[in-house]
């Protein structure tokens with residue numbers, strides 16, 4: 001962040017007074033959420049094998065086991081390495097059926113990501129309620145509280161309460177007030193259950209994706225914390241925390257080999273690897289901003305500095321980079337490959353987990369983002385709201401494949417979305433992609 005301006009980007013009267021307090025609190029809350037996620041993620045990939053975090057009972061799914069497993073997942077796609085880790089950590093033998101191993105893998109990843117999801121939801125919900133009063137805060141968020149409240153989830157709940165309190169204890173470093181006493185289980189559950197709004201066309205609500213890009217998070221790769229304020233069906237504020245966003249854009253494309261490669265390319269200390277940012281924008285301001293992430297290991301300072309971000313000026317498809325989901329089950333890679341060919345895109349697609357794709361467009365690190373989910377899949381508002389505001393204010397265009405704006409007024413889903421989501425740095429590229437979708441849609445299998 002060498003070229004960073006020493007200003008508050010949108011605060012201190014630079015921006016219209018509208019929503020300035022909401023934006024200020026939202027940015028700090030997302031910074032804290034990123035801090036929380038980083039602590040969990042560091043545990044996942046730490047060399048200490050996370051022994052200190054072991055659960056007290058002897059159930060096979062210990063946090064320590066999850067740590068070593070996730071480390072294996074983060075650093076290797078080789079099934080034998082993952083199997084080896086399972087053997088050591090859980091006493092599972094090589095004879096265990098592949099299907100069973102896969103079930104175990106999925107459930108371990110789910111435990112870790114759910115713990116983080118709930119912890120972030122509780123933390124953000126608590127911070128918003130403290131700042132604006134719980135009666136005034138309505139939140140739509142990805143995770144519900146039911147499964148965490150079950151008797152069987154007592155250990156998980158205990159771990160969530162600890163994670164939330166550890167994070168809230170750091171609130172003063174982010175210029176916010178934490179609780180006077182550590183929150184109890186019921187307060188944490190109450191904070192999570194306040195995230196029970198269903199959205200809709202009128203009034204004000206927040207849309208929160210506590211961890212977007214779940215697989216990226218578990219693998220130590222890209223993920224995002226996304227918070228948007230939606231007023232009368234329109235997103236008015238967008239805040240996107242990207243804890244692993246690399247300052248060298250080439251590193252975005254390394255995907256799950258990320259850690260291995262980063263460790264070869266950079267000096268070994270994490271301080272010297274300048275990564276992570278929080279981007280934010282207010283609708284209609286014509287400005288989008290980026291703050292560096294306040295790293296937990298450094299002496300934190302607030303107010304934090306910010307610099308404006310802008311979309312790329314590239315209009316020539318041959319020079320443009322397009323990004324898309326990593327998982328082909330989330331978006332058709334073959335359809336976008338056809339589109340890329342027909343509009344003359346020459347570079348390899350940049351496959352990145354999570355709303356970091358929106359951040360990459362807003363920062364000018366890529367020019368096009370496309371997502372075409374399978375027929376029948378309904379896109380959720382929290383997967384897009386924050387990113388849309390930020391790209392638009394950074395100078396870009398986001399619509400569905402019919403050229404209409406995404407509609408955030410219909411509840412939890414982007415109802416009526418025409419085929420897919422297309423975000424571009426500029427109108428010319430956008431028109432070309434829309435035209436190419438129309439030309440090839442009928443012959444596609446989507």
Ligand SMILES: Nc1ncnc2c1ncn2[C@@H]1O[C@H](COP(=O)(O)OS(=O)(=O)O)[C@@H](OP(=O)(O)O)[C@H]1O
Nearest residue numbers: 211212213214325326327329330352353354373377
């Ligand atoms: N089947 C299917 N089709 C389309 N989209 C789906 C599907 N399943 C999930 N999701 C949603 O996609 C969110 C992650 O999207 P990404 O663009 O980051 O995809 S990827 O992880 O890079 O593959 C992901 O968000 P998180 O759950 O927050 O990770 C989901 O909301």
Ligand SMILES: [Mg+2]
Nearest residue numbers: 209212213383
């Ligand atoms: Mg998501």
Ligand SMILES: [Mg+2]
Nearest residue numbers: 142209211212
């Ligand atoms: Mg999520």
Ligand SMILES: [Mg+2]
Nearest residue numbers: 142211213214
């Ligand atoms: Mg999810």
